[in-house]
Amino acid sequence: MASTVKSGRLVIALLFVGATSCVSGEATVPQTTSTDAPLVATTVDSAPTTTAAPTTTTSTLPVVTLTLDPAEQRALGPEGSVYVSAVDGSWSTSFTATTPSREVTLAQETAVEATFRHAGSDSEVRWTQTVSADSPMLRQPWRADEQRCTLADPEEPVVVIWQSLGDRASYRAQLDAAPDLVTVVSPIWWFVQADGTVSDVADPGYVADVHERGRAIWPAIAGLDADANHLAFTDPSKRLAIAQQLSERANAIGADGINLDIEGYRDEDAAAFTAFVELLVPMVHEWGGIVSYDVIPRTDMWEVTPPELSFWSTAPQRRELAAAVDCMILMAYDQHNRFRPAGPVAAPDWVVENLQYLLRYADGQNVVLGVPFYGRVWDPDALDAPKAVGVSRLPAPGEVSFDSDFNLEKVVLDDGRFYWNESPEELARRLGLVDEFGLAGWAAWRFGFDSPALWDALDPTD
Incomplete structure (x- = not known):
């Protein structure tokens, strides 16, 4: 005293x-x-x-109800939480999807640190902020309400379908067979070559065809080889030249944007690729274009195999890339493939886990959900060579059972082959995640796997 x-x-x-x-x-x-x-x-x-x-x-002392911002709540799964502690160490608490608010007594403004956790383990996503009676919302400081992932008519939904392995005539026929709900096409026209240069097969005539049909076109650049991507993006002068080349070429042919399908680069090259994106985006914005980036799936628990290819999922700097581009397209498929046999292309719960993981790094209104127009048929004697088949063309059912591990039907054919029934109806249900999570729209790989039956399921009013 x-x-x-x-x-x-x-x-x-x-x-x-x-x-x-x-x-x-x-x-x-x-x-x-x-x-x-x-x-x-x-x-x-x-x-x-x-x-x-x-x-x-x-x-x-006043009692203050601290609340997780809805954007943070959407990033939480059943085992997720946000752990919040006063910086001075005086108190701590946790928020979950079912308990997004907590009452706290505060004498004054208090600095806190918040950390996303999964099953009690800290993630890399953390931030500090000040809370008080006047500022009780817990929200990452970079979050914004602006929607950058839009079309010329902001009321139109973003629905992107990729095109590959075709020419102008086949691409035009694919587009003519699609319903009006498709608002963007993305033909893969640029490719990162083994020597780090970029090849170009762009067709200005098809750009005109797309515009005549009232759609937008975001041609894609594909880079699927880690060594080639290393050569292309780690040299500062080369990545600047590629950025200028892409922007100038896209503008010259009348494209509405550029899609970046650079999927395979190593962790040590991640910062170099991000630097390339940060160079490219302002160039494209100068002529009014949109830049989208296709991000590989990742969850807290999913193990990418084989381990030597895990960099496909771990390397992308999701926060930095989301800050730079207009649209983050989550490729929520290939949960199982020839490297990871055997299972569905994209089980429903796995898709949600990927979406929640990405939403820690990106605002939902600038995220596009990528879905597969294909399933895989597995031969038990050749699990390293499953056959990709359009979801409406999967073989007629044999013996059907419900696989509770994936929440999908598993079908075993008379000849022993099997598949998980990722049907058009299941795909239509998945698109409900767009509204549930407040996303900009959806994208699909790819034209060629579609069919009238698929479009009827996805757009029953057309």
Whole structure:
């Protein structure tokens, strides 16, 4: 206890050892002398020349309801949480999808650190901010409400279908067979070559065809070889030249944007690729174009095999790339393939886990959900060579059973081959995630796997 006499008043300051804030049901606050009552500030006034009884005034600290921003809530799965602690170490608590709010008593503005966790383990996603009665929302500081992933008519949904292995006539026929819900086509016209240069097979005539049909076109550049990508993007002068070449060429043919399908680069080359994207985007924006990036799936638990190829999933700098481009297209497929036999291309729960993982790094309104127009038929004697088949062309059912591991039907054919029934109807249900998570739209790999039956399921009103 300390005391001072000032202007005839005796002011007694009680010094407590402990926190000035606490969290209901979570934090442990050090005990005061003999009470469990909420911490209060106490002042005793006494006139020094009299023996009148002292007057005591108390005021409790305000209770503040801290709440996870909806964008952070959407990034949480059943085993996910956001752990929040005061920077001074005085209290901590956790938020989940089912408990997105917590009551906290705060004496003043408090600096906190927040960390995304999965099954109790910290992730790399963390941030600091100040909370108070006037600012109770927990939200990563980079988040914004602006939607950059839009078309010329911002009311139109973004629906992108890739095109590959064709020419102008076949691409035009594919587009003519598609319903009006398709708003963007993305033919792969540029390729990163083994020597790090970029080849160009762009067709200005098809650009005109697309525009005549009222659609937008975002030609794609593909880079699927780690060694070639290393040569192309780690040399500063070369990546600048490629960025200029792509932007100028896309503008010259009248494209509406560029799609970056650079999927295979190693962890040590990630910063160099991000630097390339940061060079390219302002160039494309100068002529009014859109830049989209195709990001490989990743979840907290999914193991990419074989291990020597795990960099496909781990290398992309998701936060930096999401900050640079207009659209992040999540390729939520190839859960199983010849490297990872055997299973569905994209089980429903796995797709959601990928989406939640990406939404820690990107705003939903700038994310596009990529879906497969194909399934895989597996031969038990050749699991390293499954056959990709359009989802509406999977073989007629044989023996059907429900696979609870993937929440899909598994079909075993008479000859022993098998597949998981990723049907057009299942794909249509998956597109409900666009509204559920507030996404910009969806994309599909690819034309050529589509069919009238598929389009009927995806667009029954057409």
